[in-house]
Amino acid sequence: MDDQLDLDGMTFVCAEQTQLQLRGACRFGVLRSVVFEVAWSELAELWLKPFWISVFKRCFGTLQAQAMAVFDRFGGEVTLVYSRTFIDEVPVVVNSGSHRRSASQPPAVTHLETASDAMIEEESLRGYVQSLGTSSMHRLADVVTAKAPTHGEEAVADKAGDHPAVFVAAASCGSRGHPHLCKRPCIYFASGNCTVGAQCKYCHLPHADRSAKLDKQQRTRFNSMGKRDALLLLQSILTMSATTNGFLHLAKDILEMVAKEAMKHDAVEEVSSESAKRRLERVLVRMPFHQLALLSVSKANRGEFGELMVPCIEKLTDDLEAARNIELKA
Incomplete structure (x- = not known):
């Protein structure tokens, strides 16, 4: 049979159990209350005589202070167990996913x-x-x-x-x-x-293929060529490009200008093989007309030739656009 006794704000409940269990609860905004459930078969037989009441006051007075300290630390519920004259705190198993973290702390990331x-x-x-x-x-x-x-x-x-x-x-x-x-x-x-x-000064229209570029070996081969030979090679490829794309009659001024510039330079004896020259030509024929014309300016390396070539390229572009517009409207 259970018996209940109120001592200094603490409630003792005696029952026929095998151990003494102490549980405390803390709530914010209200006075802390500690409820102790005392279970011990021998105490049940003694019916809590005055001698044992004084003993419990001394023991549980210290226990209450310890429980309050635990409440202040955790701000929640704790469970204390009395067994074989020892009072132990039962560890609370908390799910790892329930830990609260600071709002500023990023969540842990696994590998x-x-x-x-x-x-x-x-x-x-x-x-x-x-x-x-x-x-x-x-x-x-x-x-x-x-x-x-x-x-x-x-x-x-x-x-x-x-x-x-x-x-x-x-x-x-x-x-x-x-x-x-x-x-x-x-x-x-x-x-x-x-x-x-x-x-924008760059093209916004799609290109079927990537523009061809000279690799390091081909640039070395092109730079080692004499200016006359290189310009004549570019002039022949420019002529081929204009003919294939149908604006040869519009590009005559540029073709003549490149040929005249080539004649202003002395011929230089070839030092590379024919196979290397053919590999260079295979790359040059894939370049657009505009890129070949600027390459001739770079090879000639003469300011007067560049000052004449750039306006001619712009004029050719205007003439080509005008011819296309007429063709589209016809």
Whole structure:
């Protein structure tokens, strides 16, 4: 049979159990109360005589102070167990996921989570890089489809041949003369970040192939060539390019200028093999007309020739655009 006794704000409950269990609870905003459930078969038999009451006052008075200190530390509930004349605090098993952390402290990251995040980031970057090559094509398609596709415009597009219906007015300044006389492709436009827009000095139109470049060995071979031989080689490739793309009659001034500049330099004996020269030619024939013309200026290395060549290239670009417009309107 249970018995209950109130001593100095503490409640003792005696029951026939095998151990003495003490539990304390603390709530914020109210006075702390400590409820002790005392269970010991021998105490139940003694019915808490005055002698034992004084003993419990001395023992549990110290115990109450210790319980209060525990409450202040944890701000929650604790369980104390009396066993074999010892009073122990029962460890509370807390789920690792229930620990509260400071709002400023980032959550712990395991190695597995770090590796997973790295893989996700790599996949997203790979998709972004793959989209760069098609972003300009989609943007060009939007520009082309913005105009109403009537029968007359379809006929104009058919007459344009290899020149897509780009309507250069919607492109950038560097796109004029595309694809043979335009400037280099705009790297910012390809990634969708060109803020200059129509005033950009680089090309915003798609290029079927990457522009050919000389590698280190080919540059060495080209630099070792005499100016006359190099300029005559460029003049022949320029002529081939203009003929193939249908503007030979517009490029005659530039071709004659390069030929005359070549004659102003002395011939130099060849020091490289024919195979090396053929490899160099295979790269040069893949370059656009505009790049070959500027390469001739670099090889001649004469200020007067460059001052004459640059305006001629601009004039050729204007003439080519005018001829295209007439052809499209015809």
